[in-house]
Amino acid sequence: MMKKEKAKGNIVSSANKNLENHNVSMGNQLVRGSHNLSLNEKRIIAACMSMIDSRNEIFNETYKVNIYRLYAKDFADLYELGIKNAYTQIKDGISSLVNRTGRLFDKSKNQIITFNWIDFSIKSNNSDGYIDVAFGAVVREYLFELKSEYTSYKLINTVCFKSVYTWRVWELLQSYKLKYNNKKLTSEMTPEHKAAFEKKMIHKYGLPNCWKVIDERNDEITRGRNLPNRYLVTLDDFRFQLSIPESYRWQDIKKQCIERAISEFKKSLNIEMTYKVYKSGRSVTAIDFQWKKFEQLDFIDDE
Structure with a gap:
């Protein structure tokens, strides 16, 4: 039986859109999730995502899939590339994206699923210098009709990144931004909830003194201090989220993923990020990132 082709929706073009403001x-x-993208592929995906009206465009799994047309000129302007180099990059990038997959945890299925970044109708046009991108069905589910549990950031804040790891750390920081900042933790917990929380903190993050950490944080909030944002993550989850190769040891992760991100944030965005690690014996089990609020940057809060 022949597979029914999805109907094409509108062609949304990057022309005259000033993507850096999107x-x-x-x-x-x-x-x-685990994106598994190169820097060039990430740039293409982000540029196309920036054309989406994420609150109003409707998600439909089977009908009228929009196509996002990215012109080499707009890609060149966005990432400060020569026009020939820009077209080569988007042409090569779309060729590799055809078979590129990522992974994410699906809450409804309670399991990790694999998804395709690109769906169908991908082409390049040499005369006009553009590529057409149609996102895969799983990806589209997390791009349209976003009302809650989503993250938004200005594309212009990422164009300076030279490492895809820096970009992924940035997205994760935005994802957890202000989630618990300046809110007292565990104040409404029952004894049962406190016991379960303590067990999770000890076993997942290796924090046997978690109540001391929480009490100190709550005390700082009570005294009116504006605390830094935090992102506490296990090393295993951090590996997954950044798609870090298994061959990378802790020293490789520290140098290539964390310290490079700290350097790029400070140099390009005037952001100061620090971190500390938690260990089980001699092995790193978790990373605690803290970074100052970015008053000077344009951010969009989750709603």
Whole structure:
């Protein structure tokens, strides 16, 4: 039986859109997944996502899939490339994206699923210098009709990144931004909830003194201090979210993923990020990132 082809929706073009002023928006499950993209592929995906009206465009799994047309000229302007180099990059990038997959945790199925970034109707046109991108069905589910549990950021804040790891750390920081900042933790917990929370903190993050950490944080909030944002993640989850190769040891992760991100944030965005690690014996089990609020940057809060 021949597979029925999805109907094509509108062609949404990058022409005359000034993409640097647009936002990239994704559901948090997608943000916190494993993207497995190169820097060039990430640039293409983000540029196309920035053309989406994430609050108003309707998700439909089977009918009228929109196509996002990215012109080499707009890609060149966005990432400060020569026009020939820009077209080569988007042409090569779309060729590799055809078979590129990612993974995410699907809450409804309670399991990790694999998804295709690109769906169908992908082509390049040499005379006009553009590529057409249609997102895969799973990806589209986390791009449209976003009302809650999503992350948005200005595309212009990422164009300076030279490493895809820096970009992924940035997205994760935005995903967890202000989630618990300046809110007292565990104040409404029952004894049963407190016991379960303590067990999770000890076994997942290796924090046997978690109540001391929480009490100190709550005390700081009571005294009116504006605390830094935090992102506490296990090393295993961090590997998954950044698609870090198994061959990378902790020193490789520290140098290539964390310290490079810290350097790029400080140099390009005037952001100060620090981190500390938690260990079980001699092995790193979790990373605690903290970073100062970015008053000078344009951010969009989750709603």
